[in-house]
Amino acid sequence: MSAQRLEPMTGCGILGALKCVAGMPGVLPMIHGPLSCSSGHRLALLYAGVEPLLPTTNVTDPDIVLGTLDRLERALEEAWARYHPPLLALILTCATSMAGEDFSRLLLAYERRTGGRAILVDGSALAGDELTAPYEVYRLLCEAWALTQGTGPDIVLEGLARTDYGSAWEYPALSALVERATGRTVLPGLFSGMDAADPRQRERYNRARKYQMGLLWKNSTQAIPAPYGIEGTRSFLESLCGPGGLTAEGAREHLDQAAAMGPLAARLKALAVPVAVESAGWQGYGLARFLSRELGCRVLLSVDQEIPDIPWENVCEEFYEDVGRFELVELMEAFGTRLAFGSSNIQADGRWGYIPLFQPVWRTVEAEGVLMGYEGAQRVAQALLALAEGKT
Numbered sequence: 001m002s003a004q005r006l007e008p009m010t011g012c013g014i015l016g017a018l019k020c021v022a023g024m025p026g027v028l029p030m031i032h033g034p035l036s037c038s039s040g041h042r043l044a045l046l047y048a049g050v051e052p053l054l055p056t057t058n059v060t061d062p063d064i065v066l067g068t069l070d071r072l073e074r075a076l077e078e079a080w081a082r083y084h085p086p087l088l089a090l091i092l093t094c095a096t097s098m099a100g101e102d103f104s105r106l107l108l109a110y111e112r113r114t115g116g117r118a119i120l121v122d123g124s125a126l127a128g129d130e131l132t133a134p135y136e137v138y139r140l141l142c143e144a145w146a147l148t149q150g151t152g153p154d155i156v157l158e159g160l161a162r163t164d165y166g167s168a169w170e171y172p173a174l175s176a177l178v179e180r181a182t183g184r185t186v187l188p189g190l191f192s193g194m195d196a197a198d199p200r201q202r203e204r205y206n207r208a209r210k211y212q213m214g215l216l217w218k219n220s221t222q223a224i225p226a227p228y229g230i231e232g233t234r235s236f237l238e239s240l241c242g243p244g245g246l247t248a249e250g251a252r253e254h255l256d257q258a259a260a261m262g263p264l265a266a267r268l269k270a271l272a273v274p275v276a277v278e279s280a281g282w283q284g285y286g287l288a289r290f291l292s293r294e295l296g297c298r299v300l301l302s303v304d305q306e307i308p309d310i311p312w313e314n315v316c317e318e319f320y321e322d323v324g325r326f327e328l329v330e331l332m333e334a335f336g337t338r339l340a341f342g343s344s345n346i347q348a349d350g351r352w353g354y355i356p357l358f359q360p361v362w363r364t365v366e367a368e369g370v371l372m373g374y375e376g377a378q379r380v381a382q383a384l385l386a387l388a389e390g391k392t
Contacts, residue, residue: 014123016133023048023162026197028085031056033093048162076110086197088118097124134215145196152207159216161191165359166367173370181237181250217282223309229290257374264381269296271388276300276332278342279358289315300335353387
């Protein structure tokens with residue numbers, strides 16, 4: 001086993017599933033497995049701004065040997081009696097996934113008995129990791145609620161979740177930016193506040209055009225990464241506009257922002273600042289592209305998984321997949337990093353400047369403000385220039 005895999009960048013599928021459903025109106029996640037698998041991931045609900053309620057079936061070693069169905073059946077009855085959830089998301093752990101029991105039979109009986117809906121998500125390492133789980137969860141939710149891909153005038157930025165790091169800053173700013181540039185209304189996505197149990201919201205959601213990004217980006221047909229920088233933001237917005245292009249307000253905003261960025265970019269290109277970026281793919285590729293192409297930085301990029309549609313050579317100088325903290329810090333030191341964007345894993349006082357961007361599992365540093373879009377581009381460029389010219 002290589003050192004890269006000893007401390008992987010991302011967590012297990014349980015965390016990926018919870019990142020999607022935590023805070024979704026009308027959805028109750030339940031862990032079918034040991035208590036440790038539930039207690040270890042309760043923070044995901046806090047990330048979504050909801051109480052850390054995460055019921056578990058509390059499976060023990062004897063249950064794995066004798067069978068877990070009786071315990072699950074009692075848990076399903078209690079969940080309905082206490083919460084009456086419109087939809088229950090049952091998440092399997094490694095222990096229960098390997099047991100191979102007929103969990104679907106109990107969920108069908110639960111649906112017939114209660115009138116509620118239920119989905120079964122395999123959160124085990126056998127099924128994938130934190131960033132492979134979201135697409136399967138999205139598919140199951142669409143199937144449960146009969147959700148469709150529409151062609152109407154409204155837009156849904158699907159795959160952005162309430163649990164995303166910095167979502168309280170980024171999502172409102174991004175939605176407003178898209179509305180100005182496209183002249184269309186941005187509706188909440190399935191993971192970001194849409195109440196699928198409400199027929200009226202579900203009907204409007206079904207008519208809207210969906211764009212997969214964030215947690216769903218790896219399965220998207222559009223290889224447009226996150227909107228960082230001036231040109232990166234314009235590329236992102238144009239991918240949403242369709243044949244009509246940007247609105248007059250959107251085109252004017254781009255020209256104004258490009259003019260404001262010009263002098264900053266010119267000064268930074270002369271400095272070629274070494275910068276490291278640690279993040280999930282959608283964010284990481286977008287930020288690295290901005291730093292290298294628009295600001296002339298030397299960029300080291302570490303993401304969960306390479307995206308073949310975007311050759312890494314086009315966005316960074318050095319590229320690494322799924323690298324844990326200890327090796328990544330060594331790579332960053334050898335690279336001569338001056339500024340690091342990423343999780344608190346790579347925060348190292350005295351070695352380089354640090355801007356929080358991403359948090360794989362444990363959050364010890366909170367986001368500081370908008371980094372995407374035109375507003376974020378100015379913030380990033382100013383921070384880089386202050387560091388490079390010794391003003392911080």
